[in-house]
Amino acid sequence: MAEARTAERAAQGEGHPSGDERFALLDKTLRKARYQQDQLIEVLHVAQDLFGHLSEDILIYLARQLKLPPSRVYGVATFYHLFSFTAPGRHSATVCMGTACFVKGAEEIVQQLEAAHDVRSGQTTEDGELTVSTARCVGSCGLAPVVVVDGVVTSHQTAESTLAHVGEVLAKEPTEAST
Amino acid sequence: MAEPIAVLSSRYDVPDAHTLEGYKREGGYSALPQALEIAPGDLVAMVKEAGLRGRGGAGFPTGVKWSFMPKGTGKPTYLVVNADESEPGTFKDRELMERDPFQLLEGIAIACHALESERAFIYIRGEYLFPGMRLEEAMTEAYAAGYLGDDILGSGVNVHVTLHYGAGAYICGEETALLDSLEGRRGQPRLRPPFPAVAGLYASPTAVNNVESIANVPWIVERGVDWYKSLGTEKSAGTKLVCVSGEVKRPGNYEWPMGATFREIIETSCEGMLDGREVRFFAPGGSSTPLLTAEHLDVELDFDAVAAAGSLLGTAALMVYSDKTSVVEAARNWTKFYEHESCGKCTPCREGTFWLSQVYDRMLSGGGRPQDLQILDEVCDNIFGRSFCALGDAATSPIKSSLKYFRDEYEHLVEHGRLPDGLEPHAGIITDNAARHRPTDFAQPATVRAGSLR
Numbered sequence: 001m002a003e004a005r006t007a008e009r010a011a012q013g014e015g016h017p018s019g020d021e022r023f024a025l026l027d028k029t030l031r032k033a034r035y036q037q038d039q040l041i042e043v044l045h046v047a048q049d050l051f052g053h054l055s056e057d058i059l060i061y062l063a064r065q066l067k068l069p070p071s072r073v074y075g076v077a078t079f080y081h082l083f084s085f086t087a088p089g090r091h092s093a094t095v096c097m098g099t100a101c102f103v104k105g106a107e108e109i110v111q112q113l114e115a116a117h118d119v120r121s122g123q124t125t126e127d128g129e130l131t132v133s134t135a136r137c138v139g140s141c142g143l144a145p146v147v148v149v150d151g152v153v154t155s156h157q158t159a160e161s162t163l164a165h166v167g168e169v170l171a172k173e174p175t176e177a178s179t
Numbered sequence: 180m181a182e183p184i185a186v187l188s189s190r191y192d193v194p195d196a197h198t199l200e201g202y203k204r205e206g207g208y209s210a211l212p213q214a215l216e217i218a219p220g221d222l223v224a225m226v227k228e229a230g231l232r233g234r235g236g237a238g239f240p241t242g243v244k245w246s247f248m249p250k251g252t253g254k255p256t257y258l259v260v261n262a263d264e265s266e267p268g269t270f271k272d273r274e275l276m277e278r279d280p281f282q283l284l285e286g287i288a289i290a291c292h293a294l295e296s297e298r299a300f301i302y303i304r305g306e307y308l309f310p311g312m313r314l315e316e317a318m319t320e321a322y323a324a325g326y327l328g329d330d331i332l333g334s335g336v337n338v339h340v341t342l343h344y345g346a347g348a349y350i351c352g353e354e355t356a357l358l359d360s361l362e363g364r365r366g367q368p369r370l371r372p373p374f375p376a377v378a379g380l381y382a383s384p385t386a387v388n389n390v391e392s393i394a395n396v397p398w399i400v401e402r403g404v405d406w407y408k409s410l411g412t413e414k415s416a417g418t419k420l421v422c423v424s425g426e427v428k429r430p431g432n433y434e435w436p437m438g439a440t441f442r443e444i445i446e447t448s449c450e451g452m453l454d455g456r457e458v459r460f461f462a463p464g465g466s467s468t469p470l471l472t473a474e475h476l477d478v479e480l481d482f483d484a485v486a487a488a489g490s491l492l493g494t495a496a497l498m499v500y501s502d503k504t505s506v507v508e509a510a511r512n513w514t515k516f517y518e519h520e521s522c523g524k525c526t527p528c529r530e531g532t533f534w535l536s537q538v539y540d541r542m543l544s545g546g547g548r549p550q551d552l553q554i555l556d557e558v559c560d561n562i563f564g565r566s567f568c569a570l571g572d573a574a575t576s577p578i579k580s581s582l583k584y585f586r587d588e589y590e591h592l593v594e595h596g597r598l599p600d601g602l603e604p605h606a607g608i609i610t611d612n613a614a615r616h617r618p619t620d621f622a623q624p625a626t627v628r629a630g631s632l633r
């Protein structure tokens with residue numbers, strides 16, 4: 001329903017030309033914000049929730065809708081740490097670098113993960129399969145070292161066990177759970 | 180001998196204090212009807228008389244701040260509650276908003292009446308999803324019951340509250356940067372004057388107050404000025420939520436009357452140090468306050484007493500480090516934080532924090548040079564007092580103070596290319612392990628969404 005309406009509006013030159021139904025939801029937020037320019041940060045939050053990250057396309061769309069210069073939208077979006085501009089990989093492995101994990105060898109886990117998958121921490125593999133990142137502390141220091149794989153906390157990890165587990169996850173068919 | 184006290188935290192252990200029913204059963208919303216009977220000017224005078232000082236770090240008297248708000252400008256007046264609690268080591272407002280959100284909302288309603296403001300904004304940090312959810316629920320209930328909205332409790336006073344989520348920027352805790360961020364811009368500090376009291380949010384008179392400051396207001400109204408002044412010291416009245424983290428047995432949030440000593444807090448509430456370690460140094464009010472050493476443990480929890488000892492009370496985020504922890508590593512950890520969070524507006528801070536961080540990396544990787552200590556000193560001098568806002572000054576605090584008290588450790592590191600024996604590397608990164616204490620069913624999600632960690 002929403003999709004059809006968006007496509008219709010797109011045909012009339014309104015909304016986003018792609019007719020992607022997520023833009024209909026974004027439009028709804030914009031209307032609720034009465035297209036006020038000072039609502040930019042709230043709208044960016046919603047956009048990121050809808051799309052997973054903020055692509056250039058989305059930023060330009062928002063700039064147009066809010067009648068703001070693209071530089072302003074880009075400047076605000078890049079200023080805040082919670083906004084991300086690259087699509088996350090299909091799977092993720094986040095190594096906790098909090099004190100407890102650090103002293104129990106988290107650095108070794110990160111190095112081995114980086115080497116095995118040819119990716120730097122904070123980045124995604126070229127095939128878009130795996131994002132490796134680090135976190136300051138996930139608040140589970142008793143389980144150190146902790147690696148969060150696809151949103152699930154795995155405890156008492158070693159470099160070997162992490163690599164094996166990540167390998168298993170990557171080999172599995174895509175599921176709903178992978179974000 | 181001071182004793183811990185429960186005023187702001189008196190409802191923390193009531194399981195349903197975050198609901199309107201639980202809050203009212205525990206004595207909540209008894210101050211608001213009283214306050215609505217009092218004229219706005221008298222309320223401001225009352226808060227001033229009580230000696231409430233801002234709990235967000237600077238310790239500026241709240242009533243005095245409110246009295247700066249011009250009247251009859253023809254513009255709306257705003258109250259902005261600063262819940263962008265990002266100072267490393269500080270987690271008092273999070274717990275307050277999670278466990279007792281109505282206390283804040285009642286305080287906001289009273290403060291708005293005092294300021295003759297019809298609109299309040301709560302700027303909460305984007306990471307605080309759970310406290311934000313609790314606040315949203317509480318606001319819905321308060322609106323439905325007539326404690327917020329138009330004509331609250333039939334008094335003719337209108338108070339509307341808007342919750343705004345930040346998006347991850349430490350600098351937005353600075354009041355003018357926060358205002359810019361609320362207006363949908365990059366959070367960068369503004370040039371003062373004009374001060375927010377004259378031209379703040381949307382160029383209108385704005386009071387910016389910390390969550391804990393506002394939460395104190397209902398107590399002052401309900402129990403009276405004399406009762407409030409009887410808590411605490413002459414210059415710093417009331418109680419203080421102290422967030423203790425680091426190498427103590429029981430880290431967590433504890434409420435103490437002003438005037439308690441740091442030693443009492445560590446020994447009584449925290450049951451002392453981990454595994455018989457000794458206190459080596461501590462930050463009395465978060466990472467932005469100069470470090471103090473074991474000699475200063477008997478300093479009182481009081482804005483002026485801590486200032487006299489050469490530091491600042493800040494947010495009373497007490498981070499305690501033991502004799503096993505390297506102060507150079509701890510200082511590097513904080514410097515990295517400031518380097519990352521510098522907003523880039525002014526050169527001394529943007530460039531200075533970068534170079535400080537480079538020097539620390541060089542020293543700790545074994546390549547330190549004798550002149551590095553002087554470079555640290557000089558760069559700090561070029562940041563302090565020359566940066567646009569307090570972030571730059573704050574970045575120099577741990578460095579200048581550690582150089583002052585622990586120069587020998589720096590010298591050893593530079594001379595030998597390694598830290599002195601007896602220190603455990605990386606122990607200094609502990610900043611917030613408070614989740615361990617006060618077991619709750621919500622403090623730790625069963626699984627952590629990976630997206631939330633980036």
